[in-house]
Amino acid sequence: MKKRKISLAEMLRRLEEKKLTHESLARDEKDRTWTLNVKRGVAAAFELSWDELSDDAKELGVLLSLFALAPIPWSLVESVETGKNIEQLEGSRVELKDLHLLQGKDSYQLHQLIREFFQLKQAKFNQVVEELKRNFCKVMVEIAKDIPDISTLQQINNVTAAIPHIAEVANNLIQYVSDDDLIWSFLGNARFYKGQGLYDKAAPWYNQCIKITQKRLGEEHPDVAQSLNNLAVLYRLQGKYSEAEPLYIQSLALRRKLLGEEHPDVATSLNNLAVLYSFQSRYSEAEPFYIQSLALRRKLLGEEHPDVAETLHNLAGVYNLQGRYSEAEPFAIQALALYRKLLGYEHPFVAQSLNNLALIYSFQSKYSEAEPLLIEALALTRKMLGDEHPDVAQTLNNLALLYNYQGRYSEAEPLYIQALELKRKLLGNEHPDVATNLNNLAYLYRDQGRYSEAEPLFIQALALRRKLLGDEHLDVAHSLKNLAALYCDQGRYSEAEALYIQALDIFERRLGADHPNSVTVRQNLADLRDRLPPNPE
Known part of the structure; x- marks a missing residue:
C-alpha cells in the first residue's frame, strides 16, 4: 500500500x-x-x-x-x-x-x-x-554458549558484533533468561575478553556472574560452583594466586557436595587446583591432585578426550618443573598427540602442548628437538590468537631461553625484550610472568658479561617475586641463586654467600637435599667458600 x-x-x-x-x-x-x-x-x-x-x-x-x-x-x-x-x-x-x-x-x-x-x-x-524479550535473550544466550574458553582470532571476529547485545541481556534483561541459562550471558562476555588475554575486562563479568547466580539460585548450586571456578582461573592467569586458591577450594567442595566424587566437574576442579599449586611451586600438593583428576577423567570420559589431554599436559609440566624429565616427556608426547587427533593441528591447545614438550627438551639440552617445536608453536599462536596475546609472549620467552642456552645471544635478546614488553602491556608491571622475563633477560646479560645491565634486572625480579609469591617460593630461590652467581662473577663473594645460603635453605626445604637444584647450589656455595680469604684468627 x-x-x-x-x-x-x-x-x-x-x-x-x-x-x-x-x-x-x-x-x-x-x-x-x-x-x-x-x-x-x-x-x-x-x-x-x-x-x-x-x-x-x-x-x-x-x-x-x-x-x-x-x-x-x-x-x-x-x-x-x-x-x-x-x-x-x-x-x-x-x-x-x-x-x-x-x-x-x-x-x-x-x-x-x-x-x-x-x-x-x-x-x-x-x-x-514480553515474548520478544524472551526470544531475544534466547538468541543471545545461544551465541554466548558457542564462545570457547580460548578463542581464535576468527572466532573473536565472528562474535564481536554480538558482544554488546549479549552484554545488554546480562545488564538489563537477565530476568527474561531461564535459570538453566543464567550464567551464559556473563560467561560469554568474560570468555570473549579472556580469550584475547584482556583479563581486566573479563573480571567484572565473572564477578557479576557469581553475584547473580548466588542471588537467584542460592549459595549451593552447580552454576555457583562453576562461577567460582571461572573467577579463580582468571585470578590465576592474572598472577593473583592467593585470591584464586580459596575460590578453587570452595568450588571443589561445593561440586563434591552437589555432584558427588565421580563427576567431570570434580575432576576439573582437582586439575585446576593442581595448576595453581604448580604455579606456587607446591609440587608435592599438585601431583596427587593431577593423578586423581587424570584417573577420574579417564574413567568418566574415556582415554580420548580433550580433558584427558589437558591433565596429561599439566602433569608433564609439573614433572618438568621438578627436573623429572624422564617422567615428563612421555606425558607431554601423549598430550600433544591426543590434542592433534581430537582438535586438529591448528588449535591453541596444540600450540601450548608444543611449548610444553619443547621446554622439556630444552632443559635436557635436546636443543635440536626443541627449536622446531617452539618455532611451530610461535607461528601457530600468532596465527590463531594474534600478535598481542599472553601465549605469544610466553612462546617468545621460551624460544629466547633456548637460544640463550645455546649461546645464541644476539637472537635471544630481542625475543626476551619483545616478550617482556608484551607481558607488561597485557598483564601489567606486577605479574609473576613479568618477573620471570626480567630474570631471564638479566641471565642473558650476565652470560655476556654485561653485569651492570644484569644486576638491576635481577634485583627487580627478586623483589617482584617476593612481593607476589612470598619468600618461600622456588622462583625466589632461583632469583637469589642467579643474583649470587652474578656477584661471584664480579668478585663480590660476601654478598654472594649470603644469597646462596638463602637459596639453598629454600631448595632443601621445598625440594629436598638430593634435588638437582639443591645439589647445584650447595656446590656453588662450596666453590665460593674456597675463593674466600681465610678468616684471621
Whole structure:
C-alpha cells in the first residue's frame, strides 16, 4: 500500500497537537526553554513517523530497541522469533528506513533518541514485547554458549558484533533468561575478553556472574560452583594466586557436595587446583591432585578426550618443573598427540602442548628437538590468537631461553625484550610472568658479561617475586641463586654467600637435599667458600 505523503501544513498542525515530551530529552541545559522546545519538536517528529508505520513495522522498531546501542547485524534480528516471515520483516525494515528511523545496510544503528523513543512504545505492545524479550535473550544466550574458553582470532571476529547485545541481556534483561541459562550471558562476555588475554575486562563479568547466580539460585548450586571456578582461573592467569586458591577450594567442595566424587566437574576442579599449586611451586600438593583428576577423567570420559589431554599436559609440566624429565616427556608426547587427533593441528591447545614438550627438551639440552617445536608453536599462536596475546609472549620467552642456552645471544635478546614488553602491556608491571622475563633477560646479560645491565634486572625480579609469591617460593630461590652467581662473577663473594645460603635453605626445604637444584647450589656455595680469604684468627 502506498504511503500517504504529509503536507507541510498537516505536519505543523500535528506537531502543535502532539508537543510530545520525553524524560531523556528534558535535561537541564544553559537555555532550558529553548532546548526543551527543540527536543519536543524532535520527539514529536518521531511521533509523526511512528503514526505512518504499519503495526508490523512498529513491532520491529520495538524489537530493535531491545538491542544495545550498537550496530545490529540484520542476521541477529532475523534470528529472533517474532512470528513474522522473512518477507514481513523485510517490508518492515524498508518502512523504517524510508522514514529515516533506521540507517545501514546489513548492519543497523539506531540513534540513541530513536532507540529511547521505541522503548517508550514498548508499553503499547505489552504482551508481544514480553515474548520478544524472551526470544531475544534466547538468541543471545545461544551465541554466548558457542564462545570457547580460548578463542581464535576468527572466532573473536565472528562474535564481536554480538558482544554488546549479549552484554545488554546480562545488564538489563537477565530476568527474561531461564535459570538453566543464567550464567551464559556473563560467561560469554568474560570468555570473549579472556580469550584475547584482556583479563581486566573479563573480571567484572565473572564477578557479576557469581553475584547473580548466588542471588537467584542460592549459595549451593552447580552454576555457583562453576562461577567460582571461572573467577579463580582468571585470578590465576592474572598472577593473583592467593585470591584464586580459596575460590578453587570452595568450588571443589561445593561440586563434591552437589555432584558427588565421580563427576567431570570434580575432576576439573582437582586439575585446576593442581595448576595453581604448580604455579606456587607446591609440587608435592599438585601431583596427587593431577593423578586423581587424570584417573577420574579417564574413567568418566574415556582415554580420548580433550580433558584427558589437558591433565596429561599439566602433569608433564609439573614433572618438568621438578627436573623429572624422564617422567615428563612421555606425558607431554601423549598430550600433544591426543590434542592433534581430537582438535586438529591448528588449535591453541596444540600450540601450548608444543611449548610444553619443547621446554622439556630444552632443559635436557635436546636443543635440536626443541627449536622446531617452539618455532611451530610461535607461528601457530600468532596465527590463531594474534600478535598481542599472553601465549605469544610466553612462546617468545621460551624460544629466547633456548637460544640463550645455546649461546645464541644476539637472537635471544630481542625475543626476551619483545616478550617482556608484551607481558607488561597485557598483564601489567606486577605479574609473576613479568618477573620471570626480567630474570631471564638479566641471565642473558650476565652470560655476556654485561653485569651492570644484569644486576638491576635481577634485583627487580627478586623483589617482584617476593612481593607476589612470598619468600618461600622456588622462583625466589632461583632469583637469589642467579643474583649470587652474578656477584661471584664480579668478585663480590660476601654478598654472594649470603644469597646462596638463602637459596639453598629454600631448595632443601621445598625440594629436598638430593634435588638437582639443591645439589647445584650447595656446590656453588662450596666453590665460593674456597675463593674466600681465610678468616684471621
